[in-house]
Amino acid sequence: MPKRGKAYQEASKLVERNKFYEVDEAIKLVRQTAKAKFDETVELHIKLGVDGRHADQQVRGAIVLPHGTGKTKKVLVIAKGEKAIEAEKAGADFVGAEDIIAKIQSENWFDYDVIVSTPDMMGQLGRLGRVLGPKGLMPNPKSGTVTFDIERAVNEIKAGKVEYRLDKTNIVHVSIGKASFDEAKLTENLSALVEAVIKAKPAAAKGTYLRSVTLSSTMGPGIKINAAKL
Template sequence: MPKRGKKYQDSLKLIEKSKVYDVDEALELVIQTAKANFDETIELSVRLGVDPRHADQQVRGAVVLPHGTGKTRKVLVIAKGDKLKEAEEAGADYVGGEELVTKIQNENWFDFDVVVATPDMMGIVGRIGRILGPKGLMPNPKSGTVTFDIEKAVKDIKAGKVEYRVDKESIVHVPIGKKSFGVEKLKDNFVAIIDALIKAKPAAAKGKYLKSVVVSSTMGPGIKINPAKLSD
């Protein structure tokens, strides 16, 4: 394990290692421990009582954060006909059809954060599934990125919609904003994600669902939150 810097060590001293905090305390601490000289992202990591190897225990979806993420995301829309104009008017950064799929394929072009596609273009988008998939960029109906309602999809993403997906370790990682947001805004975003995860609980999940909840800043240590105090 590489030796951590002085700022990290100083931050670690502020946290009681064996303690699980309530949400407000944890968010106050995560702001205090974000000591880097840039506006650090605050991330929420939730370990769920699911086995993601089973299709009926997948947890995946999207939620619009009340205060956004603090980052403007570039949206690429793959569509045709009237939907191209709709995408442009909604504020998409890049709009097009098959020529954009070719550009990604041939030029390794990735100047975007989210891909939205209309269902009738998914056959074409599927050609670059192997390229988009590993980067987490493949459009998906569950996260609202395969849709004919292009205007809503683009506006939601621009407003601060984040996708969440359980990884193979049964953990969901989601940004809940920036250090500069302060406790209140971070808490609103935190609650929105926890509520979404609870609503997404698979029927096949047995036993305790919210196993552990941790918040951390980009460069800071993790702070445990008591999952028992969050409605499960």
């Protein structure tokens, strides 16, 4: 395991390794342990009692956090005609169709955070699945990024919409704000995200659903939250 820096070691002293904290305590601690010289991102990691290898136990969705994430995302819209004009008016950073798809393919171009596509363009965009899939960039109807309502999709992403999905170890990792956010905003964002994940519980999931919940900043230690109280 790599040796941690001095700031991390100092921050770790504030956290009891085997203690499960209440949400308000955890929020205070995550702000205290964010010691870096930049405004660290606060992330929530939720281990779920599901097996993502089975289609009926997948957990995926999106939510607009009450106070956003503190980061403005660059949005690429794949659309034509009126929908392309709608995207430009809504404030999309990049808009295009076949030309943009070719640019991604030939130049390995990834200067954006989210792709929104109209359904009619997904046949062509889908061919880039091997490139976009591993980066989590492939649009998906469940996250609201495959839609004809381009204006709404762009506005929501710009307002702080986050997508949550299982990784290979059945953990959901989501940014819920910045260390500079006040405690009330971080608490409300955390509660909204947990509520969304609970609502997305698959019918096939058995036993304890929220197995563990951990809060951390970009460079800080993990803080365990009492999942039973959520």
